Amino acid sequence: MSDESRAAQPxxxxxxxxxxxxxxxxxxxxxxxxxxxxxxxxxVAVGSLVAAVAxxxxxxxxxxxxxxxxxxxxxxxxxxxxxAICSAVAxxxxxxxxxxxxxPQSVASMRSLMMIGFIGSLLAYFFRSLKEAPGEKxxxxxxxxxxxxxxxxxxxRAGNPSKRKRRK
Numbered sequence: 001m002s003d004e005s006r007a008a009q010p011x012x013x014x015x016x017x018x019x020x021x022x023x024x025x026x027x028x029x030x031x032x033x034x035x036x037x038x039x040x041x042x043x044v045a046v047g048s049l050v051a052a053v054a055x056x057x058x059x060x061x062x063x064x065x066x067x068x069x070x071x072x073x074x075x076x077x078x079x080x081x082x083x084a085i086c087s088a089v090a091x092x093x094x095x096x097x098x099x100x101x102x103x104p105q106s107v108a109s110m111r112s113l114m115m116i117g118f119i120g121s122l123l124a125y126f127f128r129s130l131k132e133a134p135g136e137k138x139x140x141x142x143x144x145x146x147x148x149x150x151x152x153x154x155x156x157r158a159g160n161p162s163k164r165k166r167r168k
Contacts, residue, residue, distance in 0.1 A: 017154075018146035023135050030133045031143070037133070045129040052122035059083060059119070083116065090117030094124035098135050 020028045025044050029035035066076055093102075093110060114121060128134040 017150045018143065020143050021139050023133055023139060026133045026136075030136045030139065041129050041133060044134070045126055048122045048125040048129065052119050052126065055119045055122065083119075086113050086117030087120035087123075088117070089120070090114045091120030091124045094121040095128070098124075098128050099138055101138065 020031045022028050023030050026037065026040055027035070029037045029040065063076065063079065066079060089110075090113065093114065096102075125134050
């Protein structure tokens with residue numbers, strides 16, 4: 001395609017007003033449940049469950065490695081308790097993150113705990129994707145609020161302000 005024909009085509013205009021924020025794995029299909037939204041939800045559910053099972057297998061191999069190394073039952077129990085607690089905290093934090101945004105500082109401080117408890121995060125993704133796209137509720141609330149605010153702002157405008165009659 002030549003430069004002249006590109007210049008002749010008008011650029012696609014973005015619609016006025018707020019735009020929906022894309023979700024991971026879903027893009028903006030969560031707004032109208034289009035673009036194979038149901039299949040994507042099934043894919044996210046299956047993928048997160050398979051990843052959680054694979055993570056459990058990896059942790060099982062690590063535990064067997066500790067048994068082979070004969071580090072003692074105290075260390076084995078500590079490792080199991082650590083992964084259980086971190087997974088529970090990661091599950092809860094991920095689940096709460098679907099309903100409200102966490103501040104960046106707390107996200108940074110919890111990053112290592114979330115990495116250790118990755119199985120909890122994956123299970124939270126699995127359970128949420130059975131109901132809706134993970135994070136859809138939060139994004140929908142924010143998008144609806146932004147649309148309402150935009151509608152209020154644009155409906156107040158009454159044309160060119162310089163043509164208004166001034167009160168004395």
